[in-house]
Amino acid sequence: MSLNDESWDKIFQRGGYLEMIEKDGYFTISPDELKKLSDNREPRLLAKIDNSRSRPDIFEKYGLSILSIRNDLYLIFKDIDSRSFFQLDKLYNETATEEYSPARDLSMFQSLSLSEISSESQAIDFAYLVSLIRRFTGEDELYLTIRGRLRSENFGFTIPPRNHPVEVSGVQIEVDAGFESPDRIYILEAKMGRVADFNIRQLYYPYRDWSLKTSKEIVPILFIYTNGLFYFFEFAFSDDGQYGNLKLIKSKCYTINEGKKLSVDFKMLVESPVGDEPDDVPYPQANDLDKVIDIVTNNKAGLTTKRAIAEFFDFEERQGDYYANAAIYLGLLKRKPNSTEFVTTREGQGISNSENRRNRNRTLLQQMAKRPTFHEIMRHAYDNKIKIEDVSPDFIASV
Numbered sequence: 286m287s288l289n290d291e292s293w294d295k296i297f298q299r300g301g302y303l304e305m306i307e308k309d310g311y312f313t314i315s316p317d318e319l320k321k322l323s324d325n326r327e328p329r330l331l332a333k334i335d336n337s338r339s340r341p342d343i344f345e346k347y348g349l350s351i352l353s354i355r356n357d358l359y360l361i362f363k364d365i366d367s368r369s370f371f372q373l374d375k376l377y378n379e380t381a382t383e384e385y386s387p388a389r390d391l392s393m394f395q396s397l398s399l400s401e402i403s404s405e406s407q408a409i410d411f412a413y414l415v416s417l418i419r420r421f422t423g424e425d426e427l428y429l430t431i432r433g434r435l436r437s438e439n440f441g442f443t444i445p446p447r448n449h450p451v452e453v454s455g456v457q458i459e460v461d462a463g464f465e466s467p468d469r470i471y472i473l474e475a476k477m478g479r480v481a482d483f484n485i486r487q488l489y490y491p492y493r494d495w496s497l498k499t500s501k502e503i504v505p506i507l508f509i510y511t512n513g514l515f516y517f518f519e520f521a522f523s524d525d526g527q528y529g530n531l532k533l534i535k536s537k538c539y540t541i542n543e544g545k546k547l548s549v550d551f552k553m554l555v556e557s558p559v560g561d562e563p564d565d566v567p568y569p570q571a572n573d574l575d576k577v578i579d580i581v582t583n584n585k586a587g588l589t590t591k592r593a594i595a596e597f598f599d600f601e602e603r604q605g606d607y608y609a610n611a612a613i614y615l616g617l618l619k620r621k622p623n624s625t626e627f628v629t630t631r632e633g634q635g636i637s638n639s640e641n642r643r644n645r646n647r648t649l650l651q652q653m654a655k656r657p658t659f660h661e662i663m664r665h666a667y668d669n670k671i672k673i674e675d676v677s678p679d680f681i682a683s684v
Contacts, residue, residue, distance in 0.1 A: 292323035311362035368529025408510035431463025513642030
């Protein structure tokens with residue numbers, strides 16, 4: 286149980302708030318009260334819920350969500366259908382990938398390169414530098430005009446399930462980047478690594494706030510960078526004033542100066558030497574290999590502990606441990622002696638120093654082929670002439 290889980294349990298037990306939720310569908314609480322009832326846990330840490338997996342246990346159990354509605358007041362409400370979170374899992378496979386070749390020679394830039402992107406702001410700046418944001422939006426004129434934190438205007442909406450009216454006033458809003466064209470303003474929320482879902486508040490509050498400040502159309506975009514892939518998801522909020530009414534307008538994934546697919550010599554992989562299963566690390570529980578590569582390439586930028594990894598990807602420390610262990614299992618990271626930190630191996634350094642996604646993925650496949658479990662799956666697929674697009678979790682389980 287995390288510190289937030291323990292703290293929220295104390296708050297609900299001591300304040301009797303479940304009864305209020307059952308009766309009214311919501312309740313409000315001040316930051317001072319949160320801190321007092323939780324034995325001094327910082328309110329901003331308690332309220333930081335950027336995806337459904339970061340919800341406290343009691344929120345998940347009773348279908349609750351939280352919103353800041355004033356600088357000194359939070360609203361906690363029943364959100365049984367989880368309308369506060371937009372699911373992305375299926376969209377990644379459904380999103381077309383395009384190879385994009387910038388008009389500029391990227392070798393002229395020494396302060397920002399694709400192989401060294403290690404933050405949301407760097408990913409946005411690179412996408413802007415190579416005109417990738419113009420490509421997605423279709424805008425010829427597009428300028429970075431918004432970035433950082435600000436206080437909101439006053440705006441209102443209704444919350445499920447009883448359409449209770451909510452007024453927001455003067456809350457802190459953070460915009461990762463905003464780009465202005467002659468007719469529109471594009472608001473970007475950025476993430477490092479693929480996320481299963483995101484809290485729509487991160488786009489809804491800036492959308493509502495800037496809609497009051499300009500006559501131009503406000504276009505909310507979720508932007509995700511992982512291992513050389515740039516994802517864009519454009520959304521639209523309904524104008525009925527109901528919180529949670531969000532729909533996807535379009536999406537696209539881009540690679541820079543390299544093909545969408547990796548050519549793999551499976552014969553070479555299955556005939557390569559096989560090592561032993563590592564006995565000093567758990568079997569991998571990570572399910573996103575791009576994140577494993579992101580961890581390795583960003584090790585030199587400070588992703589050296591499970592806590593740092595968890596903060597980078599905005600998930601629990603337990604998941605940070607899963608991904609670090611996966612990288613260790615594949616021989617890409619190793620633990621420093623008498624330390625909680627990880628460092629790259631020779632193979633990991635090869636991935637970290639690689640200039641393109643193809644070479645990183647090829648090295649990852651070679652490392653996977655060294656492990657008996659994965660080698661057996663590759664051998665079975667090769668011997669039975671199974672196409673890579675036909676490989677599914679059920680197929681893997683059957684091997």
